[in-house]
Amino acid sequence: MTFGKFVRDRWLGFIVYVTVLIMIFIFCRAYRVLNQAIIIIELLYTAAFFVPFLWDYFRKKIFYDKLIAQIDGLDKKYLICEMMQEPSFYEGQVLCGILEEGNKSMAEHVAEYRKQSNDFREYIETWVHEVKIPVASMRLMCHNYPEIGEKVIEQLKLVDDDVNNVLFYARSENAHKDYMIKEVTLQKMFGNVAIANRVALQLMDASLKTEGLNQVVLTDNKWMEFILGQLMSNSMKYRSLDRPLEISVYAKKVENAIELHFMDNGIGIAAADISRVWDKTFTGENGRNGAKSTGMGLYIVKNLCIQLGHGIRIISEKGKYTDVVITFVNNDFYKM
Amino acid sequence: MQKLVIVEDDQTLREELGILLTNAGYEVYSIEEFAGVAKQLVKVNADLVLLDINLPGENGEAILQEFRKESETPVIMLTSRTGEMDEVLSMSYGADDYITKPYNPTILLLRISAVLKRGQKNIQVCKYKDVEVSTIKGTLTRGNSEQVLTKNEMLIFNLLLEHEGEIVSRDELMTTLWDNDEFLNDNALSVNISRLRNKLADLGVSEAIETRKKQGYRLR
Numbered sequence: 436m437t438f439g440k441f442v443r444d445r446w447l448g449f450i451v452y453v454t455v456l457i458m459i460f461i462f463c464r465a466y467r468v469l470n471q472a473i474i475i476i477e478l479l480y481t482a483a484f485f486v487p488f489l490w491d492y493f494r495k496k497i498f499y500d501k502l503i504a505q506i507d508g509l510d511k512k513y514l515i516c517e518m519m520q521e522p523s524f525y526e527g528q529v530l531c532g533i534l535e536e537g538n539k540s541m542a543e544h545v546a547e548y549r550k551q552s553n554d555f556r557e558y559i560e561t562w563v564h565e566v567k568i569p570v571a572s573m574r575l576m577c578h579n580y581p582e583i584g585e586k587v588i589e590q591l592k593l594v595d596d597d598v599n600n601v602l603f604y605a606r607s608e609n610a611h612k613d614y615m616i617k618e619v620t621l622q623k624m625f626g627n628v629a630i631a632n633r634v635a636l637q638l639m640d641a642s643l644k645t646e647g648l649n650q651v652v653l654t655d656n657k658w659m660e661f662i663l664g665q666l667m668s669n670s671m672k673y674r675s676l677d678r679p680l681e682i683s684v685y686a687k688k689v690e691n692a693i694e695l696h697f698m699d700n701g702i703g704i705a706a707a708d709i710s711r712v713w714d715k716t717f718t719g720e721n722g723r724n725g726a727k728s729t730g731m732g733l734y735i736v737k738n739l740c741i742q743l744g745h746g747i748r749i750i751s752e753k754g755k756y757t758d759v760v761i762t763f764v765n766n767d768f769y770k771m
Numbered sequence: 772m773q774k775l776v777i778v779e780d781d782q783t784l785r786e787e788l789g790i791l792l793t794n795a796g797y798e799v800y801s802i803e804e805f806a807g808v809a810k811q812l813v814k815v816n817a818d819l820v821l822l823d824i825n826l827p828g829e830n831g832e833a834i835l836q837e838f839r840k841e842s843e844t845p846v847i848m849l850t851s852r853t854g855e856m857d858e859v860l861s862m863s864y865g866a867d868d869y870i871t872k873p874y875n876p877t878i879l880l881l882r883i884s885a886v887l888k889r890g891q892k893n894i895q896v897c898k899y900k901d902v903e904v905s906t907i908k909g910t911l912t913r914g915n916s917e918q919v920l921t922k923n924e925m926l927i928f929n930l931l932l933e934h935e936g937e938i939v940s941r942d943e944l945m946t947t948l949w950d951n952d953e954f955l956n957d958n959a960l961s962v963n964i965s966r967l968r969n970k971l972a973d974l975g976v977s978e979a980i981e982t983r984k985k986q987g988y989r990l991r
Binding site for chain 1: 781783784787788790791794825851852853854855856858859872873874875876877878945946949950952954956957
């Protein structure tokens with residue numbers, strides 16, 4: 436709050452003040468009042484004008500300056516109502532009341548949306564589990580009646596993958612922390628992902644190489660398997676047609692952390708796109724040119740990694756390779 | 772014949788599971804009334820229980836807890852839930868394995884036979900004709916001659932031996948290998964089979980592994 440602006444805001448008061456000052460002077464002159472008396476009267480009048488004016492200025496300045504400092508320091512600005520002290524002046528109190536009411540209504544509004552979003556997420560979870568039952572039945576039918584054919588198995592795999600995407604998207608977007616961090620070997624998780632994708636990998640004559648996966652990391656098994664599954668499906672989707680797909684998955688220790696590399700010899704990512712691959716619905720050059728992409732996969736992966744507390748980065752050279760690196764910090768805090 | 776019980780409320784899934792297990796040579800019993808499941812399970816007295824988690828009325832985990840008070844029979848949990856919490860909970864209640872839907876049938880059968888084997892006395896040395904098979908040493912011995920098998924060759928030979936006289940598909944072989952973290956491709960499998968054949972021939976057992984076109988392999 437600056438004094439200049441405060442004064443400018445009260446321009447009418449000042450015009451009246453100056454006008455009255457002049458009028459007093461003219462009247463006093465007309466009635467031949469002594470000059471000394473005129474000066475005293477004018478001074479008294481000035482005091483009567485300025486004392487309440489300054490008092491008003493200072494108490495408002497103190498209040499607003501404090502409020503501004505508070506809101507600047509706040510991470511969540513909508514919490515300002517909780518921080519605010521009831522002002523001593525009337526208009527401030529009115530404003531405060533209004534703010535509080537607005538805030539309360541907003542809180543109710545937000546709570547309603549939160550409930551809706553939670554309900555929706557719960558519904559998605561239930562729905563996903565419902566869908567998996569007929570998928571499981573069909574998967575068994577394919578095995579029980581081989582004449583149905585392997586093509587159906589492939590399609591069922593796609594259905595299941597897409598269904599899982601929805602599930603993990605709902606999980607990653609929500610503040611719900613329904614994961615569980617424990618010690619798992621990388622080998623076990625990667626093995627599950629590999630075997631789930633075995634048929635597709637073999638059909639494209641891909642080769643898998645692993646190294647150092649016997650290391651133990653702290654993570655959520657299921658979430659990590661989903662993440663690895665996504666990376667696997669990306670490697671298959673964006674493989675180069677000039678050479679057979681090679682995926683090399685290896686872990687190595689760096690100081691205080693374990694780095695898991697998921698590297699393929701696919702078409703890579705254009706340098707211009709690489710910083711944006713984590714963005715929601717970003718498809719980039721690869722999405723436009725070849726395989727259909729939704730731009731959701733890596734976004735979900737990133738989100739899950741953030742929630743699990745893992746670092747993730749991507750290194751790639753167009754036309755040569757893509758290497759996704761997940762960093763598991765050896766965090767004692769997780770150990771129970 | 773080993774007897775398995777299926778506890779699954781979805782009828783189609785239950786029937787298909789039944790067909791799968793019957794074809795694999797198990798005797799199958801299905802629970803169709805979902806009240807007092809634990810008591811029914813005790814009464815059936817099977818070799819292994821396949822238990823779904825989402826059941827009408829009682830929850831699978833609760834059933835498992837109750838069942839464990841009376842019986843040590845192995846239990847595999849089958850579920851469409853994909854939360855780590857469910858798995859940890861089930862395992863802590865005494866489940867022997869935990870498999871999520873939609874399961875790969877070959878893997879399911881592998882896991883079932885693994886759990887059943889765990890219950891039996893571990894026979895580490897078994898025989899194929901007059902060849903002694905030692906899984907621990909990874910060797911085949913016949914008379915005075917011995918052949919050392921690689922991990923892959925051993926896995927292949929063991930699976931064929933388990934199904935001696937029956938056809939084992941390439942898919943089953945592959946699934947077993949991949950399940951043991953050996954990510955072979957088609958070519959590598961053929962190479963391993965032919966190496967195994969050579970080693971058997973060196974022991975004097977030639978033409979033990981027969982190729983059935985488009986079906987798989989058979990140990991004669």
